[in-house]
Amino acid sequence: xxxxxxxxxxxxxxxxxxxxxxxxxxxxxxxxxxxxxxxxxxxxxxxxxxxxxxxxxxxxxxxxxxxxxxxxxxxxxxxxxxxxxxxxxxxxxxxxxxxxxxxxxxxxxxxxxxxxxxxxxxxxxxxxxxxxxxxxxxxxxxxxxxxxxxxxxxxxxxxxxxxxxxxxxxxxxxxxxxxxxxxxxxxxxxxxxxxxxxxxxxxxxxxxxxxxxxxxxxxxxxxxxxxxxxxxxxxxxxxxxxxxxxxxxxxxxxxxxxxxxxxxxxxxxxxxxxxxxxxxxxxxxxxxxxxxxxxxxxxxxxxxxxxxxxxxxxxxxxxxxxxxxxxxxxxxxxxxxxxxxxxxxxxxxxxxxxxxxxxxxxxxxxxxxxxxxxxxxxxxxxxxxxxxxxxxxxxxxxxxxxxxxxxxxxxxxxxxxxxxxxxxxxxxxxxxxxxxxxxxxx
Amino acid sequence: xxxxxxxxxxxxxxxxxxxxxxxxxxxxxxxxxxxxxxxxxxxxxxxxxxxxxxxxxxxxxxxxxxxxxxxxxxxxxxxxxxxxxxxxxxxxxxxxxxxxxxxxxxxxxxxxxxxxxxxxxxxxxxxxxxxxxxxxxxxxxxxxxxxxxxxxxxxxxxxxxxxxxxxxxxxxxxxxxxxxxxxxxxxxxxxxxxxxxxxxxxxxxxxxxxxxxxxxxxxxxxxxxxxxxxxxxxxxxxxxxx
Numbered sequence: 002x003x004x005x006x007x008x009x010x011x012x013x014x015x016x017x018x019x020x021x022x023x024x025x026x027x028x029x030x031x032x033x034x035x036x037x038x039x040x041x042x043x044x045x046x047x048x049x050x051x052x053x054x055x056x057x058x059x060x061x062x063x064x065x066x067x068x069x070x071x072x073x074x075x076x077x078x079x080x081x082x083x084x085x086x087x088x089x090x091x092x093x094x095x096x097x098x099x100x101x102x103x104x105x106x107x108x109x110x111x112x113x114x115x116x117x118x119x120x121x122x123x124x125x126x127x128x129x130x131x132x133x134x135x136x137x138x139x140x141x142x143x144x145x146x147x148x149x150x151x152x153x154x155x156x157x158x159x160x161x162x163x164x165x166x167x168x169x170x171x172x173x174x175x176x177x178x179x180x181x182x183x184x185x186x187x188x189x190x191x192x193x194x195x196x197x198x199x200x201x202x203x204x205x206x207x208x209x210x211x212x213x214x215x216x217x218x219x220x221x222x223x224x225x226x227x228x229x230x231x232x233x234x235x236x237x238x239x240x241x242x243x244x245x246x247x248x249x250x251x252x253x254x255x256x257x258x259x260x261x262x263x264x265x266x267x268x269x270x271x272x273x274x275x276x277x278x279x280x281x282x283x284x285x286x287x288x289x290x291x292x293x294x295x296x297x298x299x300x301x302x303x304x305x306x307x308x309x310x311x312x313x314x315x316x317x318x319x320x321x322x323x324x325x326x327x328x329x330x331x332x333x334x335x336x337x338x339x340x341x342x343x344x345x346x347x348x349x350x351x352x353x354x355x356x357x358x359x360x361x362x363x364x365x366x367x368x369x370x371x372x373x374x375x376x377x378x379x380x381x382x383x384x385x386x387x388x389x390x391x392x393x394x395x396x397x398x399x400x401x402x403x404x405x406x407x408x409x410x411x412x413x414x415x416x417x418x419x420x421x422x423x424x425x426x427x428x429x430x431x432x433x434x435x436x437x438x439x440x441x442x443x
Numbered sequence: 444x445x446x447x448x449x450x451x452x453x454x455x456x457x458x459x460x461x462x463x464x465x466x467x468x469x470x471x472x473x474x475x476x477x478x479x480x481x482x483x484x485x486x487x488x489x490x491x492x493x494x495x496x497x498x499x500x501x502x503x504x505x506x507x508x509x510x511x512x513x514x515x516x517x518x519x520x521x522x523x524x525x526x527x528x529x530x531x532x533x534x535x536x537x538x539x540x541x542x543x544x545x546x547x548x549x550x551x552x553x554x555x556x557x558x559x560x561x562x563x564x565x566x567x568x569x570x571x572x573x574x575x576x577x578x579x580x581x582x583x584x585x586x587x588x589x590x591x592x593x594x595x596x597x598x599x600x601x602x603x604x605x606x607x608x609x610x611x612x613x614x615x616x617x618x619x620x621x622x623x624x625x626x627x628x629x630x631x632x633x634x635x636x637x638x639x640x641x642x643x644x645x646x647x648x649x650x651x652x653x654x655x656x657x658x659x660x661x662x663x664x665x666x667x668x669x670x671x672x673x674x675x676x677x678x679x680x681x682x683x684x685x
Contacts, residue, residue, distance in 0.1 A: 002552065002555070005552055012540045012541075013540075015540075016540060343536075344538055346536075347536045347538060347549075348538075348549065348553075349497070349521070349524075350495065350497060350524060350530045350536075351524070351525065351530070351549050351550040351553065351597070351601075352521055352522070352524050352525020352526070352550050352553040352554065352601075353521060353525075353553050354517055354518045354521035354522075354553075355517050355518075355521075356518065357521070357553060435498070436497045436498075437492040437497040437498040440497065440532075440536070
């Protein structure tokens with residue numbers, strides 16, 4: 002019966018093409034606008050690492066100035082990053098299964114002169130745990146080991162793009178790359194890895210692409226590497242000067258991630274952090290109230306306001322627009338259905354119940370919704386393409402706003418809901434027509 | 444087959460009450476071919492609507508095929524219309540964008556019959572009315588007579604116990620009218636009860652019995668007074684008939 006009703010609905014759509022085009026266009030516009038803004042919001046809000054987000058935690062400690070809170074939209078939050086000495090201290094904990102302090106810096110890379118001139122590249126310093134902790138796919142080789150962390154050994158992991166650039170895309174494991182004044186051995190080449198937002202470092206451009214070169218964190222001292230990201234500080238460096246002074250200062254410039262496999266280990270780690278801070282208080286640091294944060298990926302994203310509030314507002318407005326489109330179509334559909342009242346009378350005479358007539362017309366509305374939704378989806382793809390092109394002017398990625406499966410399903414849902422909203426009342430009115438009054442007996 | 448007792452149907456507006464059926468009592472036995480006659484406004488159409496469960500009534504009782512159908516739900520009335528009653532209309536009432544096959548298929552769809560059975564019934568019914576070669580034609584591609592034959596095929600496919608026909612030849616020329624009446628006669632001979640509203644004495648003469656309606660009442664022409672109010676005399680009534 003459903004297929005039969007769909008066939009009737011299709012014939013009905015073809016019968017009055019101009020009216021059908023008008024109705025379908027109304028739905029298409031509403032669906033296009035709402036799908037576009039839903040996708041924009043979803044692109045920011047979705048879980049960037051769904052396979053691991055339940056065990057990953059971002060660590061923050063409130064080592065800030067006792068006289069004023071850390072500046073930001075929410076004054077209850079601690080600094081977004083940790084100091085070098087705090088990171089070095091809490092990295093000694095054996096509670097996390099994996100952990101990594103990290104930051105990005107800029108280094109000159111010296112490729113084979115036959116390939117090109119030296120260039121400056123953003124490099125991430127992290128521990129070996131970075132790769133398994135964030136489920137980074139490997140094309141060749143692997144990340145380095147903990148022994149390489151401790152030494153530190155001059156090893157690097159390259160992104161696929163950097164491997165293409167330096168080694169023509171061939172397996173470069175074992176080959177060397179000169180960065181700054183040192184030679185680094187390639188131990189791994191990453192596969193395609195592009196989280197929706199750069200969750201592991203939300204302190205700057207959140208939709209930037211991951212770095213192309215990764216090296217052991219412990220090169221920070223021997224190479225005296227400073228951050229290329231944010232560095233918020235206060236107070237003095239305790240009498241030390243130069244790079245050592247920077248490392249001992251209250252500058253917060255490191256991101257700290259831990260992998261905690263279960264609730265118990267989370268609680269245990271929080272206790273460990275509290276104990277550490279209380280101990281530091283005895284040495285005159287951490288004069289603000291205890292305010293440690295061990296945040297899930299989602300909590301970290303929320304605190305960093307990854308989802309721009311405008312996108313939520315636009316989504317609400319676009320849904321209202323879809324609602325207005327649907328409501329405007331009620332009258333058109335009612336007119337369309339009532340113009341066929343004699344056919345309804347015939348069908349009723351031939352045995353159709355009110356429910357049959359209602360279902361027939363609801364199916365027609367849903368067909369309109371689906372056709373309108375399909376067109377709306379195409380329009381939305383075009384709009385997202387435009388937005389991605391616009392985004393490309395500020396970041397190096399052109400696929401941030403992606404119409405993924407949940408958004409396609411949402412679009413279908415919106416189409417069906419709009420079709421139903423527009424057609425429910427007309428279908429109900431039509432099925433209530435008295436058959437005798439609308440049957441052409443003469 | 445059809446038994447109405449004291450049926451009243453009143454149409455009300457703010458200003459006026461119209462007694463469309465005013466105590467109508469009619470019995471039609473199974474296998475009968477009854478012609479319902481009466482002048483315009485006499486209540487024929489209302490009678491047919493009530494008989495076909497297309498309209499409700501205010502008073503009285505109605506038994507169809509032994510079942511009291513006086514107060515049924517919409518779904519129950521729809522089922523009875525679908526299974527027991529076949530309609531033939533003056534204006535054919537085919538659905539314009541469905542071809543012959545699909546038009547005949549409509550009542551069978553609502554009966555939820557399986558596809559092979561529907562196909563078999565449709566082809567047999569369309570063959571009976573001689574239109575098998577036009578199975579995929581739209582109503583607009585058929586003559587009036589052919590369209591009425593499709594409407595008859597639609598009834599035949601449903602195999603109803605009762606056929607309600609409203610001026611089935613009203614839009615047809617003489618030749619086609621005869622063909623349609625021949626078809627109805629054949630259907631009646633096969634045992635199906637037919638109640639037909641008609642103005643045409645020729646069509647009425649094909650029936651086995653005639654019922655006359657006057658101002659919402661069944662009248663016996665022989666019992667109408669020779670004198671009285673002008674509109675209620677046998678002579679004035681007879682004068683209104685063609």
